[in-house]
Amino acid sequence: MEQIFRLLVINPGSTSTKIALYDNEKSVFEETLRHDLDELKQFNKVIDQYDFRKNMILETLHNQGINLTKLNAVVGRGGLLKPIPGGTYLVNEHMVKDLKDARYGEHASNLGAMIAYEISKQLNIAAYIVDPVVVDELQAIARISGMPEIKRRSIFHALNQKAVARKVATELNLTYESANFVVCHMGGGITVGAHHHGKVIDVNNGLDGEGPFSPERTGSLPVGDLLSLGFSGQFTQEELKKKISGQGGVVAYLGTNSMVDVEKMITNANEKAKLVWDAMIYQIAKEIGASSAALKGKVDAIILTGGIAYSKTFIDQLVEYIAWIAPVKILPGENELQALAEGGLRVLRGHEQVKEYALEEVYVES
Numbered sequence: 001m002e003q004i005f006r007l008l009v010i011n012p013g014s015t016s017t018k019i020a021l022y023d024n025e026k027s028v029f030e031e032t033l034r035h036d037l038d039e040l041k042q043f044n045k046v047i048d049q050y051d052f053r054k055n056m057i058l059e060t061l062h063n064q065g066i067n068l069t070k071l072n073a074v075v076g077r078g079g080l081l082k083p084i085p086g087g088t089y090l091v092n093e094h095m096v097k098d099l100k101d102a103r104y105g106e107h108a109s110n111l112g113a114m115i116a117y118e119i120s121k122q123l124n125i126a127a128y129i130v131d132p133v134v135v136d137e138l139q140a141i142a143r144i145s146g147m148p149e150i151k152r153r154s155i156f157h158a159l160n161q162k163a164v165a166r167k168v169a170t171e172l173n174l175t176y177e178s179a180n181f182v183v184c185h186m187g188g189g190i191t192v193g194a195h196h197h198g199k200v201i202d203v204n205n206g207l208d209g210e211g212p213f214s215p216e217r218t219g220s221l222p223v224g225d226l227l228s229l230g231f232s233g234q235f236t237q238e239e240l241k242k243k244i245s246g247q248g249g250v251v252a253y254l255g256t257n258s259m260v261d262v263e264k265m266i267t268n269a270n271e272k273a274k275l276v277w278d279a280m281i282y283q284i285a286k287e288i289g290a291s292s293a294a295l296k297g298k299v300d301a302i303i304l305t306g307g308i309a310y311s312k313t314f315i316d317q318l319v320e321y322i323a324w325i326a327p328v329k330i331l332p333g334e335n336e337l338q339a340l341a342e343g344g345l346r347v348l349r350g351h352e353q354v355k356e357y358a359l360e361e362v363y364v365e366s
């Protein structure tokens with residue numbers, strides 16, 4: 001008889017915490033806990049949200065009568081770690097330390113591994129992360145920023161981008177490893193990846209001011225003006241960072257990070273909302289064009305995914321700009337919970353070797 005592995009899956013995003021319970025590949029319970037701006041405003045740093053999000057998860061599971069002692073593993077979404085290859089990683093003290101210290105930056109996904117680790121320790125089982133946001137497969141030329149002191153970094157929705165790309169490859173009778181895709185994930189952050197033969201050879205850094213603006217991030221900015229603002233004395237570095245990631249983009253213009261709300265504002269003839277909506281679509285289209293060029297125009301499909309892809313109006317407008325490049329596939333939402341569960345299962349079944357995370361060595365230049 002087939003062994004049933006029961007997994008708790010935890011996916012903290014910038015605007016939500018998604019949780020699920022899996023019996024092997026089957027989701028037996030799923031819940032999206034949405035966090036609006038006011039709710040998160042009380043927390044200065046992402047790490048400060050730890051207890052708030054963990055308690056919400058435990059309370060939800062408790063209310064559902066879910067018995068945690070039956071779990072075989074907990075799988076969390078991986079956050080900002082050192083750049084690493086894709087795969088399933090065991091959560092260990094080194095990883096938790098890097099996340100706790102926010103050594104590589106702050107993002108809600110940092111909490112995935114940490115919460116998974118705490119729950120798993122109490123149950124004496126393993127915690128894993130799968131394809132964290134720092135999966136790095138950039139080609140050498142994509143790392144060059146134009147300023148030797150600054151290297152471009154790969155920070156994106158790796159988990160969902162790879163999951164949807166594999167799905168579309170199968171649908172097109174291709175393999176992920178032989179196909180070329182432009183994948184555009186539109187969530188709290190927006191990332192557009194150039195997938196070449198199974199590797200994401202270029203992608204905008206979804207956290208640090210690259211690419212299109214998003215519900216809560218500025219994306220690329222005119223750098224001279226940003227410098228002037230930085231030295232104007234109006235903002236501390238911390239405040240400016242928040243204006244770029246967390247309080248930038250749509251929320252800065254319209255006071256909401258919800259594109260559902262923005263769509264309602266437009267229905268109510270709000271002209272500013274319409275301008276911001278149109279501008280966001282325009283910037284995304286330009287980024288898709290750039291990724292298509294990175295693939296030398298050889299694009300098997302453009303894949304639009306993430307929460308915003310649920311909006312037909314948004315998608316119809318975006319497709320008008322990009323339909324000439326390649327066939328467009330719409331996969332609204334994300335497959336992240338399923339992808340996390342599958343990554344955990346591959347390891348539990350011994351189909352994949354679990355990877356160990358080690359602290360980055362510190363090189364001292366002589």
Ligand SMILES: Nc1ncnc2c1ncn2[C@@H]1O[C@H](COP(=O)(O)OP(=O)(O)O)[C@@H](O)[C@H]1O
Binds near residue numbers: 258308
């Ligand atoms: N039906 C919809 N129409 C338009 N926007 C939507 C819809 N559903 C979700 N969104 C928007 O998608 C964004 C969140 O996407 P999601 O992928 O869930 O985010 P994250 O994982 O980054 O927290 C929010 O701006 C939300 O308002």
Ligand SMILES: CCCC(=O)OP(=O)(O)O
Binds near residue numbers: 155191206207
């Ligand atoms: C850090 C890149 C991934 C990302 O932006 O996730 P969210 O959209 O969930 O914030």
